[in-house]
Amino acid sequence: MKTRDDRLLVAAFLADRDQAAFRALFQRHTPAMYLLVLRLLGRSGRHAEDVVQETWIRAASALGSFSWRSSLRTWLLGIAVNCSREVLRAASRDVASAGTPAADPVSPPSQGPERIDLERAIRELPDGYREVFILHDVEGLTHEEIGGQLGIDAGTSKSQLSRARRALRAYWAGGES
């Protein structure tokens, strides 16, 4: 049902650059995209809105060639992952040149102490671990899909996931001790 609606909306958008259809697509997919981007960006979460905007601009340019081999949601999140990585790379260059990371007022919301813990712990993970952990454990992608998204092989994805989980356990153990 969802895919069929996506197809109708995409067709309407492509046929006439239809604003109502685009807004419907935006409203349907942005909440998941926005939260994914916030998580991926970690401490650079203040750029999340820019990343979402850039994702939709790129998606609107490329929708005509989207072949529906995956769901529209997966395709959009793939673009969001790439845009987020560009921001992270730029941020790490800035940190390297300036020496101090910028403070980040934006982070995913949480409900209840356990979730606050997990969101915070995810944010504290190194970029590579965080990406793989979010894509695998939160978004449910396979290691092969993650490899395709991030340009790494499946084995690297597996080992980074394992390290990410270990880091999370260590984070909790540290917090509880």
Place this chain on the structure above:
Amino acid sequence: MSTEADDDLDERLQRELARLPRELAPPQGLEARVVTALRERGRLAAAHPRPSVWRLGGAIAASLALLVAGFWLGRQGGHRGRSLAVPSYLLILREGADFNRERLTDARMTSETAAWARRQLGVRHFVIGEKLDMEGWVLKSTRVASMPPMDLRDAPDGFFVIFASSDQEALALARTCPFLRYGGRIEVRRIHPT
């Protein structure tokens, strides 16, 4: 979720992952910001202004005036050409649930259907045919509302008015329309001259 081996995914992590929200409403204004950015890049058309009831009323009145004038002129001039008094049919094209969008783009479907109208209907059968916009309005009493995008599933995609000597000929002509090959459906309705 992935079904891959999760040896080092302990119970606590699994429990917390299951509770983690998957969506978050974006900040207010982000949608407008993205729409503006796309419009500036020419990727998005301006929204159709919602017509006022008065403007719609005016358009309907103008259409009725044209219809009456045409009818009167037709009576005065006799049947120089074929009028809708000759058996005519309305073909309504709808995509419906089974429509296969994987095999074609919208532009290709439009050009295939236009080619069919030229080749198969030609001057003998073709009266008028157009693709319909996917955006529209719903009128009920004096209330006008935008057609919700979700209702487009069953909205007509296009239409043809054709001449045919009989129901059978109208059905035979409709059967050759390429729209059917993609899983679309065509309603064939007799037009009663009034």
